[in-house]
Amino acid sequence: MKNLANFLFEVGMLKRTPRTGFQFLGSGAESVAEHSFRTAMIGYTLAQMDGKADVGRVLQLCLFHDIPEARTGDLNYVNKKYVKADEEKAIEDLARQLPFGDDYRKTLQEFNARETHEALLAHDADQLEMVLSLKEHKDLGNRNADEWYPFSKLRLKTEIAKQLAETIWETDSSKWWFDDDHEWWVNGGKGNG
Numbered sequence: 001m002k003n004l005a006n007f008l009f010e011v012g013m014l015k016r017t018p019r020t021g022f023q024f025l026g027s028g029a030e031s032v033a034e035h036s037f038r039t040a041m042i043g044y045t046l047a048q049m050d051g052k053a054d055v056g057r058v059l060q061l062c063l064f065h066d067i068p069e070a071r072t073g074d075l076n077y078v079n080k081k082y083v084k085a086d087e088e089k090a091i092e093d094l095a096r097q098l099p100f101g102d103d104y105r106k107t108l109q110e111f112n113a114r115e116t117h118e119a120l121l122a123h124d125a126d127q128l129e130m131v132l133s134l135k136e137h138k139d140l141g142n143r144n145a146d147e148w149y150p151f152s153k154l155r156l157k158t159e160i161a162k163q164l165a166e167t168i169w170e171t172d173s174s175k176w177w178f179d180d181d182h183e184w185w186v187n188g189g190k191g192n193g
Contacts, residue, residue, distance in 0.1 A: 003097045003099070004098070007094070011033075011067060011070065014031060014066065014069065015032075015034075016031065017073060018031060019034075019074050019076075020074050020075065020079065021077065021130075023076075025137060026144055027137055028136075028137055032066050032074055035066065036062070036063060036065070036066050039065070039066075039125045039126050039128075039129045043058040043062035043122050045164075046058065046121045046124060046161060046164070047118070047121055050158070050160055053118050053121055058118045058121050060107055061107060061111045061119060065126060067108075068087045068091055071093070072086070091105060091108045111123070114157075120157045121158060121161070123155075124157055127156055127161070128164060128168070130148075131153065131168050131169065132168055139172060
């Protein structure tokens with residue numbers, strides 16, 4: 001039980017581990033945990049839309065994909081040009097402590113190998129999370145987002161993810177909550193008086 005408690009504390013570290021790419025974007029901040037949550041929701045969505053994928057497996061791949069960053073930190077694309085994190089050691093050190101260590105190890109190996117359909121969807125979910133973030137920053141006036149988007153889009157492998165990326169880029173990120181019910185937005189649902 002102690003190893004499980006330690007694992008859950010380690011996962012909690014992702015709430016305090018910043019995603020470092022935002023310093024290059026010039027705006028925004030996000031933790032690895034925030035990124036992983038939305039990636040999992042995107043993965044679920046892609047798997048449901050795909051219709052052939054094992055939805056649970058895609059979710060597991062998405063939820064686990066950045067757990068090693070609790071030990072290695074988040075390395076953005078600039079960092080990765082110069083710094084090599086020993087992610088395999090981080091995975092193995094944690095796997096040895098877990099009663100489900102073999103499953104954890106196999107999950108990360110599958111994600112990193114990018115050979116299964118589920119792993120491709122999980123990677124696409126990871127990239128679409130960045131596309132969503134970029135669109136949110138673009139809509140707030142960050143001109144760098146337009147320069148980053150094509151690279152994120154080129155990393156997508158599945159047709160469903162490519163289509164979703166295009167729709168995301170064409171959609172106003174702040175309008176999801178604002179509908180055409182003008183009466184509500186004027187009177188707050190209180191009627192005319």
